[in-house]
Amino acid sequence: MKGQTLAVSLVMACGLAMMIMARSLICSLETTRDEYYEHYHFADVFADLKRAPNDVRAQLTQIPGVAAIETRATGRVTLDLSGYAEPVDAMAISLPDDRPQQLNLLFLRTGRLPEVGARGEVVVSEAFADAHGFVPGNTFPAIIRGQRQDLYIVGIALSPEYVFEARPGETLPDNLRFGVLWMNERELSTALDLHGAFNNVIVDVAPGEDNAPVIAELDRILAPYGALGAYGRKDHPSAVRLNDELRVLHGLAFAFPAAFLSIAAFMSSAVLTRLVRLQREQIAQLKAFGYSSQEVGWHYMKFALVIVVIGTLFGTGFGFWLGANIVNVYHRFFRFPFLPFRPDQSAIAIALCISAGSAFVGVLGAVRQAVRLPPAEAMRPEPPAEFKPALIERIGLSHLVGVSLRMALRNMERRPWQAIFTGLGLALATGIPVVPGTIKEGINYLLSFQWDVAQRQDVTVGLVEPGSSAALSDLRHLPGVVLAEPFRSVPARLRFGHRSRKLAVSGVPRDGILNRLLDADGHPIPLPADGLIISAKLAEILGAQPGDHIQLEVEEGERPTREAVLAAVFTDYAGVAAYMEINSLHRLMREADTVSGAYLSIDRAKWPDFLAKVKETPRIATMAIKESMRQSFKKTTAETMSMLQTLYFTFSVIVAFGVIYNGARIALSERSRDLATLRVIGFTQGEVASVLISELAILTCLALPLGLVIGSGIASGIVHMANTESVRLPLLLTAHTYAMAVLIVLVSTSFSFFVVTRRIRDLDLLSVLKATE
């Protein structure tokens, strides 16, 4: 019984661990996030604009519903880090000189804030500082609007607006190449050519007030100042990423635990039913001595209790351990001042209730069977089991099945539920490893689709200010540039019906070959001469279909509002985007050949020259190097993936081993007399073992394909759940994934068979034959 109790407990523990882990992570992330947002006054509404004089601020504070407001100067700066060839860029944000911060307060990890009036003092974001090993006292040169300036680190800090610290629009953080700097307002605004002005507003909306009117009012007041459209927290990139993650966790906290616990409930029922059958006589004697049915029932319920206690102990411990480890992984993506692991106390209570519930339901049937028997009847040996020919024989195919197969099939028909649940347990075990396999394949496909097939440029550079064709020509003449294709990027709000999204609409040349738009099969889609082509996901968000007319509210320049036809949708897997033919966009903007940047193809041999030159080119504000992004993405995901895979594989092994072990032990106990008889009449140990395991082997064979179907279903569910605006995974169910899942289950079941069949050696042939039926 010890082995079986442990097997059931471990399967239960898997479900509980999964649930406790997910719930605790949800608890940790949500609580920490809420506290962080609250204590560090994370703003409710955000707005970027080109430039507004500081006087406007007074007007903004009058907006009804505004509790606090902060106007800031922000800008992208390029950093020239010694020993680091690639350009690094940072978001520089101003800190008020004359008053303490009111919103998006910094959490200072070490050091201090810049002193008012001191020059070149900065606070850097922690993730960036960690990646580069910066400590207060370090200096590095930065290029702000073409001016080279040495910056002196006085502090290292975190901010609630950069919990997810990535370049806008990027899927994963790259802390080596992107960081955040905070500087004194006067110094930064001067450097950014914003003296006496601001280009960023953050607003705290009074409790109970609605965001929407505030956003509308902000847009109205700031419109003359090149407003780029205000937005609430639900569109804030960092906040959105955190919410996406929590949504996935909520799904995990329910589906898997439910499956594990139902299998555990069945297993405990099977074990106990067998135990009760073996102890018929003892039960009868107890009842004959005057024990009540309740007392006898309680005796067996204690078995359920043991399972629940062991399962809960293991499950809670394992769940907390997993959670505490995964919290550390989260710390890499989400930066909080502290991300303590908060064991969800209620999860333990829920776990206890659910597992106790499932175990008690499981044993209830067996116990009821036991206590219902009148003592006299129970003391008589059980009548011989009744069998009938299996279905396959009844339909006239008996010649197809050998003797041990017949025994197995007839046994399965006699106990269909036992067979069904054992099969389901094995199917679950087979399905589990399909999930990480599918995610891994999806990520690999995403990487190659996005960065090999769609984006063939080596580098994407963005200019500080949109320039003319002369600017493009300058880029073409950078050392090593083989091919340069311009793009025009215009911030705009796409509106269709009542839905809208703010993003940058990119104009690209029609004959471009670097940045291509592809359909789901990876075939290039020709750029329409007129109209928009947008991410399929964006079309889904807007509820628009090709042929629909979409309102395009440009938030730059003259801020024209135009209608554009949605010409086509294209497939991409990270973020959402909208494109137009570049000349068509020029016409829309009523401008000549303006460019915002270019896609560049670089001769590898001249790479160092190219990088060196770019660093000296003040017009270049941003630069995305494909290979670096790919490396950073791989590094971050690889570790997470291998952890996920190990976890799921472990669960799969435990369930497969546990289910088979339990099934085989029950079969061994139920059929020990048959098996001993076979040994006596001359069957070898191996032959007897094959009789013992044939039923489970059949179930395993049936469960494998079913498990692959179930696993594919779960994987598709998870892929669907993780289908967010930030990342989408293609559902790729490959032979490799399936083979891995089948292999894991076959190895664990074989090991389980091995462990149990060794017991055949210990069968006491004589005592079995002497005992009464």
Place this chain on the structure above:
Amino acid sequence: MFPRVSQLEPSSLFQESIEPVYRVRGLTKVYGHDATEVRALTGVDLDLFPGELVVLLGPSGSGKSTLLNNLGGLDIPTAGTLTYQNQDLTNADEKTLTTFRRDAVGFVFQFYNLIPSLTARENVALITEIAQDPMAPEDALGLVDLADRMDHFPSQLSGGQQQRVAIARAIAKRPAVLLCDEPTGALDVRTGITVLEAIERVNVELGTLTAIITHNAVLAGMADRVLVMSDGRIAEERRNATRVPVSDLEW
């Protein structure tokens, strides 16, 4: 492979010149250690010859079953020698004993030990599928008068019918030896007779060396030789001049 005993002329039986099937010398079996020690057999000497029917009598604990189990390769002696067809079984390993049981021995126990999920025919077929020179399961069941019950499951058969299936299963491989431990112990007299008739018929028609353990002294009449055991040794051995057919035994 264990040699099988060829059919012998009944007239040649029991002559000193005939090689015994079993030669048992000083066979001793001790269970447990020290305080819990039980001496089940204490130096048994015995020869068993081809085709003879031997009945073992004796009180409970006299060592009958232990002797039978040792003869059948279900147990190994503590001391002494046990040879079958000149092959030493005294120190045989598990594999040798399995082969020995498979090729040479048929067992019938007090409890029938049929596989409940298999029909009568299939229970017999279990053996015929692994034996070297088996008879057809149908023929074996015919020998025990169960030709019309072949496709019944154990739960559909009476105790006597189940025991006859067990006999058919034991003899279907044409074993050299048939060992029966209280074959009628769980049966009423009338049913017991049909079972014993089946055993007798097998012994006569197949010439199988047959040993029957029983508490019922009446059965002594059907034997060629009667061994009475007491305290782990053979206390008395007598030979019947003529065997009484089971149907003529006085109950």
